[in-house]
Amino acid sequence: MMKLEAIIQPSRFESVKDALREIGVEGMTVIEVRGHGRQKGHTEVYRGREYTVDLLPKIKIEMILPDKIVQSVVDTILRTAKTGKIGDGKIFLSRIDDAIRIRNDERGESAL
């Protein structure tokens, strides 16, 4: 089992979500986050006072995936979340030791 965390542009989220559903991903957790990497923020001006907004809104998708579909999910996100500009985000993968379904104590990949 792998945990996939993808931080993407909010504008690409709908396409990513639809593409993932098409390849059979059954669940995901989505969080609206703010952050920045190499992408610089923007400035806002209120009555001549400039404010630099360096934390930008992003969407973070979290999924725990069976090993066999990890690669296709990564490929799908790369394909659909890309705009080619700085600020497109990142994907992080990490190992998951176990998963437990609270309803019936199922364990491992079958609990996903």
Place this chain on the structure above:
Amino acid sequence: MDCNGPALRRAILVSVVFLAALFAAKGLKAQTPAGSFLASAVSQADIAKLDQRISAAQSSGDNAWMLVSAALVLMMTGPGLALFYGGLVRQKNTLAIMMQSFALMGLITVLWALVGYSLCFGSGTLVGGFEHAFLRGVGVEPNGDYAPTIPQLTFMIYQLMFAIITPALITGATAERMKFSGTVLFITLWFLVVYAPLAHMVWGKGGFLSATLGGKFPTLDFAGGTVVHISSGVSALVCALYMGKRHGYPKVPMPPHSLVLSFIGACLLWVGWFGFNAGSALASSGLASSAFVATHFAAAAAACGWSAAEWIKNGKPSALGAISGAVAGLVAITPAAGFVAPMPALIIGAVAGVVCYLMVTRVKAIFGYDDALDAFGVHGVGGTIGALLTGVFASRAINVVYHDVKGNATAVGWLDGNFGQVGYQFVGVIVAWVFALVGTLVLLKITDMLVGVRVSEEHEIEGLDVTQHGEEAYNLET
């Protein structure tokens, strides 16, 4: 048949009325040549009766407009100004700033009923007397000095609404750091010591700046450029300087928490201003129409002016800029509304939009004072521009202010041929500035000694909503 019934009946009715009128007219014709003493006596009485009816009809029309105007001006404070200012502060101070506006709707009203009206509109040179204290003698009979066609009660309640919004404007400069107790005490004193005398000098019977009621320096101020906007704007500057900057200003970002609220507030102000300016004709007259048009034109031109300046300077025209510009234009046209034609109104608005933009963006930054919501930059500066330009553009074609010995209308403003008016406007502006400056400084000192004007640093950081009022504007989790 069914649908013909009513039409038929109407046709019959119309013809009956027509015939009756014809007979009546014939009867009159037959009578006129007779022309006996008796007949002329009857017609004299008839004319008097008719006169009475006409003036009753005019009074009824004027009163309707003035009551609506009074309500419109109240709407400028709550919700107009409360929303406009409320959106501009940070979330933690939203209720506090709105409450300051609302509290004045209560506080000033009570003061007005007790002594305020009398101090403003009683007779005297510097301030009104106490002849109308506790609203003595203020009833449905008109007060001929001010508004001969409406009940004095209407005039009184209309003027009250101005007295409410004026000190409310000052709270824009003290926003996010002034104690509520300090605000209440300071405004009470300010209303009695600064507003009432100034209102009396400009508008009151015998006031020495009054243009029409026997003043030595006839200053034209149609709806309160000096009384309302210069007085509040200059006092706002003094408050901002006296209180010091907000904690963290200008390093910590303090962007407006909801420009949506400000947007709604500004639009309500714009609409309410028709009551403020057109209502200042004190009648439902052609002058009211003229002031209405000038008001609207100036607001529009100023919104365009500020936006254009911002577009050129920043590359983007902001919503906050557009609404701030409109307010600046409304401020500037206030003293001029009932004296200038539509085209000068456009010019006054455009000038105010650009100059006020430069004031709040450039000049404020150069001097570094923290006029939190730009009460001085918009009201003090816009009011001054408007008062001076009134002297330039005022025209006898719009409003006959001065007469020669034969009773003919004479020139009003500079372009009308009366250059001296600019000088009188200048005197009015200087008096208002000095009066507001000195008065506010003294009253702030007194307030500071008695209850304090500024909240503690912890309270300021925590926010005035919780520390001054024990509540929060947004409890989104609940």
